[in-house]
Amino acid sequence: xxQNHFKQAIVRKPAANFAAGLTNQDASAACFETMxxxxxxYVAKLEELGLTxxxxxxxxxxxxxxxxxxxxxxxGRYAVLTRPGAPSRRDEGxxxxxxxxxxxxxxxxxxPGLLDGGDVMRIEDCFYIGLSERTNxxxxxxxxxxxxxxxFSWKTVAVPAGLHLKSSVNYLSDNVLLGTAAFLALxxxxxxxxxxxxxxxxxxxxxxxxxxxxxxPAGNPETEARLRAWHKPVHVLDMSEVxxxxxxxSCLSLRF
Ligand code: CIR
Numbered sequence: 001x002x003q004n005h006f007k008q009a010i011v012r013k014p015a016a017n018f019a020a021g022l023t024n025q026d027a028s029a030a031c032f033e034t035m036x037x038x039x040x041x042y043v044a045k046l047e048e049l050g051l052t053x054x055x056x057x058x059x060x061x062x063x064x065x066x067x068x069x070x071x072x073x074x075x076g077r078y079a080v081l082t083r084p085g086a087p088s089r090r091d092e093g094x095x096x097x098x099x100x101x102x103x104x105x106x107x108x109x110x111x112p113g114l115l116d117g118g119d120v121m122r123i124e125d126c127f128y129i130g131l132s133e134r135t136n137x138x139x140x141x142x143x144x145x146x147x148x149x150x151x152f153s154w155k156t157v158a159v160p161a162g163l164h165l166k167s168s169v170n171y172l173s174d175n176v177l178l179g180t181a182a183f184l185a186l187x188x189x190x191x192x193x194x195x196x197x198x199x200x201x202x203x204x205x206x207x208x209x210x211x212x213x214x215x216x217p218a219g220n221p222e223t224e225a226r227l228r229a230w231h232k233p234v235h236v237l238d239m240s241e242v243x244x245x246x247x248x249x250s251c252l253s254l255r256f
Contacts, residue, residue: 076150085134130165206248
């Protein structure tokens with residue numbers, strides 16, 4: 001097995017009350033119309049890249065519910081409902097079950113396990129699981145058991161700062177990891193080539209590999225130039241309203 005080639009994506013439209021979601025930023029100026037436009041552009045980009053996108057309706061019961069990456073992790077034949085670390089997000093997976101069952105066997109992280117998909121970074125056949133405010137050892141071990149059953153390996157990584165592992169580091173393929181200096185210094189990542197982000201461009205850590213294309217958030221000129229000088233097509237998307245809610249490109253979809 002190697003880096004996943006994605007055929008499908010699942011997304012959920014943002015709800016009008018999306019700014020009531022969890023965030024460590026100032027969300028007072030978050031604009032729903034802009035958020036809707038950015039989300040639609042994201043979906044259009046996934047479709048342009050050849051993915052079949054299942055678009056679920058907004059669900060105001062979960063203001064963070066469009067961050068579909070967190071309540072589910074795809075692991076071989078399983079779609080694992082993750083038991084997200086934030087109580088307000090714990091039941092988001094239930095609203096996805098019916099859709100997921102069309103594509104995969106359902107599995108579940110059980111109490112006392114906690115896990116957010118934003119903490120799970122797949123690199124080829126190894127899954128790196130961040131231990132963070134949202135993901136604990138029990139959650140990682142339960143996911144690990146399912147991954148082993150499916151022939152994958154896994155490792156835990158203590159997340160030194162920020163919300164999720166993938167808020168600060170992501171795999172770009174070809175052995176390259178893009179991330180902040182603190183994350184790239186972690187011993188678990190010693191074997192990779194490190195592309196350290198400028199301190200002013202940390203949002204670019206959430207650059208997303210899709211079938212050998214790179215999606216990167218707007219507003220990070222040095223990183224964008226470096227990516228463009230590489231040998232893959234680069235697509236820049238404005239994520240301003242998503243970033244106000246502590247999210248990024250990867251959080252907005254499940255890709256498989
Ligand atoms: C939260 O705090 O849970 C949401 N406002 C943001 C989740 C972002 N998800 C991700 O990075 N995978």
